[in-house]
Amino acid sequence: MLYERSIGAVVVFAIFVLVVLGLSFYLGRRAKSAKAYYAAGGQIHWFVNGVAFAGDYLSAASFLGICGMISFFGYDGFLYSVGYLAGWIVALFVVAEPLKRMGRYTFADALDNKFQSRGIKLTAAISTLIVSIFYLIPQMVGAGVLMQPLLGFSHHVGVLLVGVLVITIVVTAGMVSTTWVQFIKGSLLVIFCFILTVMIxxxxxTTQPVDEAGRPMPGFKTTTLAEVASNPNLEILPEEGSWAKKPYVRVVDKTTKEVTVWRKAATGDVLSEAQTLTVRNGKTFANGRPQGHGPGDGDxxxxxxxxxxxxxxxxTGAQGPAEYLRTLQDSQMLLWSKESLVEADGAxxxxxxxxIT
Structure with missing residues (x-):
């Protein structure tokens, strides 16, 4: 989908960024030693640390990625969230506590202190960078994806903007600014997730979805193969190339030249309206029209x-948490799946x- 930039969202984001940067530069004046930079001087309150841990756990990779994994793979996707938590406990007792006792701040320094080996220290440093890079990739991808619907920025702009912001926060004051920023983020996430849950x-x-203005949303059409074939204004395109032996029927409107795609039912000649997103020669078409919000565009x-x-x-009306989940379990849901096809011209x-599930 295309997203339009919201001035209000941009203003709120800018205010939040300015507050966070101001806090980072203010706290940076107090980070005058290695202990202050790497461990916040050991002066962070346990409650702030706990909420900061929660905020760090609810990152783009976990908060969005795990939701997506559960959506696509069900219980198997949920197990990934358990792995995150179990890994943190192992890191706490096996890595963090020994580091604290040794008075070191990085894993590589701890190994060097114990074994006095430049090779081991170099290996630990390289492995740390490799793991961090692979962890950073989904974080930055998630940041770019979030920027699109929230602020209307393109994906690469979102990645660059968030990357520069995070680097600035970490460089200015180290762990003290990072902890407080995560505390703010974690607090906001918990508060607004609670509010959102209550609203839901x-x-x-309801079985009657509405749009943002409260108007009933138009449903997707169904028809039959016979009705399409008998319509003089429509023409069924041949099943060729990547469309051959696929459960789809492509229909072209002879007047507008627009092509729509319908999916065949498993039995009978019933056709259900599908949606398409085609990228051809660098241009994107949604449902047969140029993707956009202007006159004649589609999305x-x-x-x-x-x-x-x-x-x-x-x-149903208002429900409690348990009742809501029971109702959801006993309901029929209309979900959407997708399939990608590469046509002869490279599109x-x-x-x-x-x-329906």
């Missing part, structure tokens, strides 16, 4: 909603189709 439970579930529509609720009702088309 108060709203309940992907929001998808995924509750199809039916237990008892045949259309709205890549991603087809998004619905499936």
């Amino acid at each position: 439970l108060n709203r309940g579930l 992907l529509r929001p998808v995924g909603h509750v199809v039916s609720l237990p008892g045949g009702i259309t709205r 890549k088309t991603t087809v998004y189709y619905s499936k």
Whole structure:
């Protein structure tokens, strides 16, 4: 989908960045020693440290990535979040505590202090950098992805902006600024997640989704192969190339020359409307039209909603957490999957189709 820049969101983000940078430079004046830089002088309160740990745990890679893993792989994806937590406990007792007793601040320094070997120290330093790079990649990707819907910035601008901001925070005051920034982030995440949860439970579930203005969202169409074939204004394109032996029917409107894609049902000749995103010669087309928000442009529509609720009702009203989860478990959901096809001219088309679970 395309995202438009929100001035309000940009202003809020700018204020938050200025506050964080101001805090970092202020605390940086107090980081005059290695202990102050690497360990915040040992003066951070346990509560602040605890919330900062939670804020660090709820990073882009974990907070967004684990949600995505659970969405795609269910319980198997949930196990990744357990791995994160278990790894932290191991690091706390096996690495952090011995480092504190030895009076060292990095893993490489601790190994050098014990073995007095430049080779071991170099190996530890290189492995630390490699692990950090692979951890940093999903963080930066997540930052760029978040910047697109929140601020309307392109992905690479979001990555560069967040990268420069994080480097500035770490360089100015080390662990003391990092801890307080994570404390602020963790506090905001916990508070607003709680507020969001209360709002969701108060709203309940409904089979009639609405847009931001409260208007009913248009549903996706269904038709039959016979109806399409009998329409004189439509033409079914041949199944050739990457479309051959696929459960899709491409239909071209003879008047507008727009091509739409429909997915065949497993049985019968029922067709369900699909969405497509095609990249051809550097240009992106959504549902057969140039992607954009101008006249004649197209874009992907929001998808995924509750199809039916237990008892045949259309709205549940406010619910408690346990009741909400039980209702969700007994409901039918319309989810979307996708399949990518590469056409003969090199264009890549991603087809998004619905499936009821």
